[in-house]
Amino acid sequence: MNMHLERLQKVRSRIDSACRERGRDPASVQLLAVSKQQDANAIRALHALGQVDFGENRLQEAVEKQSILKDLDLFWHFIGPVQSNKTRDIAAHFDWVQSVDREKILRRLNEQRPAHLPPLNICLQVNIDHEPQKAGAPVRQVAALARSASECPRLRLRGLMCIPALTEDEARTRGSFDALVALARSLRKDGHRLDTLSMGMSGDLELAVACGSTLVRVGTDLFGPRQARA
Numbered sequence: 001m002n003m004h005l006e007r008l009q010k011v012r013s014r015i016d017s018a019c020r021e022r023g024r025d026p027a028s029v030q031l032l033a034v035s036k037q038q039d040a041n042a043i044r045a046l047h048a049l050g051q052v053d054f055g056e057n058r059l060q061e062a063v064e065k066q067s068i069l070k071d072l073d074l075f076w077h078f079i080g081p082v083q084s085n086k087t088r089d090i091a092a093h094f095d096w097v098q099s100v101d102r103e104k105i106l107r108r109l110n111e112q113r114p115a116h117l118p119p120l121n122i123c124l125q126v127n128i129d130h131e132p133q134k135a136g137a138p139v140r141q142v143a144a145l146a147r148s149a150s151e152c153p154r155l156r157l158r159g160l161m162c163i164p165a166l167t168e169d170e171a172r173t174r175g176s177f178d179a180l181v182a183l184a185r186s187l188r189k190d191g192h193r194l195d196t197l198s199m200g201m202s203g204d205l206e207l208a209v210a211c212g213s214t215l216v217r218v219g220t221d222l223f224g225p226r227q228a229r230a
């Protein structure tokens with residue numbers, strides 16, 4: 001059997017059974033194929049099997065692939081650290097930015113989103129485990145960031161994203177996911193209409209789905225090991 005089909009079916013069936021165990025509709029969890037450090041042919045192969053959402057964490061690498069794949073109708077998600085000198089290109093080349101974590105980036109993406117494109121979908125990335133070196137907004141700043149985002153006409157705040165601390169302890173990871181869910185709930189109380197909780201990767205997608213994830217970001221288990229960067 002086709003290797004890509006096999007991997008895609010396996011990941012999809014993991015998502016589906018995690019949903020069934022929790023009485024959730026499998027259609028309520030979107031699969032983002034994280035194609036960083038994978039070549040354009042692999043993206044093309046997954047697209048041929050029906051996958052349309054792809055995630056990249058480096059602008060230059062993403063733009064190169066986008067130009068090779070411009071004949072395809074794909075949705076591109078930026079999931080890496082956003083430097084402020086890259087916002088113009090990110091605003092022009094992506095459908096989603098899942099890794100917005102500060103006011104300045106919000107403001108620049110809003111100002112720079114090209115007028116001929118629909119508003120840019122964004123998620124606020126949250127440093128949910130308060131890790132010193134980690135990307136993501138501190139939890140205490142998220143309410144203010146969400147308020148700012150909702151005042152940006154060229155942005156559409158869709159939800160929250162997190163990457164929990166690396167640990168073997170499943171209970172701790174569950175705690176991180178639960179904390180993101182609680183934060184989203186409090187933002188909804190503030191009036192934000194959020195439909196996206198981006199949490200879960202190759203190693204913890206079942207747990208993320210059990211906790212309420214609506215979007216899992218899967219690289220390794222869809223594409224195999226990543227290639228070394230040039």
Ligand SMILES: *Cc1c(COP(=O)(O)O)cnc(C)c1O
Nearest residue numbers: 034057079201202217218219220
């Ligand atoms: C690389 C990456 C992933 C995918 O990780 P895998 O373990 O390969 O599935 C998910 N989210 C982000 C933000 C990433 O950078």
